Amino acid sequence: MTKTYGPVRALANVSARFEGGKVSVIEGANGSGKSTLLSILGTLAKPTLGDVDHGELGKTRADVRAVLGWVGHETLAYGDLSGRENVVLAARLRGIDPERGWQRACERFELASFGERPVRTYSRGQRQRIAVAKALVHAPQLVLLDEPTAGLDVRSTERLTRVVREEADRGAVVILVTHDPSFAQIGDAHVRLERGRVVA
Numbered sequence: 001m002t003k004t005y006g007p008v009r010a011l012a013n014v015s016a017r018f019e020g021g022k023v024s025v026i027e028g029a030n031g032s033g034k035s036t037l038l039s040i041l042g043t044l045a046k047p048t049l050g051d052v053d054h055g056e057l058g059k060t061r062a063d064v065r066a067v068l069g070w071v072g073h074e075t076l077a078y079g080d081l082s083g084r085e086n087v088v089l090a091a092r093l094r095g096i097d098p099e100r101g102w103q104r105a106c107e108r109f110e111l112a113s114f115g116e117r118p119v120r121t122y123s124r125g126q127r128q129r130i131a132v133a134k135a136l137v138h139a140p141q142l143v144l145l146d147e148p149t150a151g152l153d154v155r156s157t158e159r160l161t162r163v164v165r166e167e168a169d170r171g172a173v174v175i176l177v178t179h180d181p182s183f184a185q186i187g188d189a190h191v192r193l194e195r196g197r198v199v200a
């Protein structure tokens with residue numbers, strides 16, 4: 001598959017296969033096409049040429065989005081709502097029992113100490129924890145995380161590492177982009193991009 005932005009070729013004839021039950025890590029230098037690839041896999045961007053076969057995850061964009069858990073560069077949370085309200089809202093939209101969704105998120109990401117405050121008062125790492133909690137509230141079958149450790153301290157990164165492994169262990173296709181070499185070690189499979197091409 002190929003993706004161009006005007007004269008910029010972000011991805012050139014990329015072919016890759018990602019499996020459920022495994023953590024796949026997309027690696028590469030700045031501008032090598034990692035985020036572009038992740039966006040296309042998440043149906044948030046369209047390839048200029050070629051296609052993505054999502055297999056059992058679904059045929060249409062809507063099907064895939066229903067089973068997608070996405071964390072991009074912008075941590076998507078409503079600033080005027082509390083962390084709890086954000087997670088509860090995400091759970092409701094996904095048809096998950098809100099209270100159970102929140103309890104589970106609290107346990108997994110230790111959100112209780114700041115969860116009742118408006119998100120606009122959060123530190124970057126706290127925002128990131130809410131963003132990941134929201135993204136995973138419906139146990140998605142496709143988990144796409146773009147630099148999920150950005151802003152996280154050591155303890156939160158360890159916690160996220162456990163969560164990522166749990167997501168793969170329940171069978172999800174987990175794909176992440178990271179510049180953090182120690183976090184990248186969680187990968188069962190690695191795809192390396194160089195100037196839009198797969199090199200390993």
Ligand SMILES: Nc1ncnc2c1ncn2[C@@H]1O[C@H](COP(=O)(O)OP(=O)(O)OP(=O)(O)O)[C@@H](O)[C@H]1O
Nearest residue numbers: 005008009010028029030031032033034035036037
């Ligand atoms: N919306 C856009 N319009 C034009 N060019 C874009 C756009 N998005 C990405 N690009 C270009 O496509 C290429 C790949 O970008 P991409 O964001 O996928 O790289 P990346 O590997 O994720 O980089 P980083 O490590 O810096 O996040 C870069 O040359 C970038 O400038």
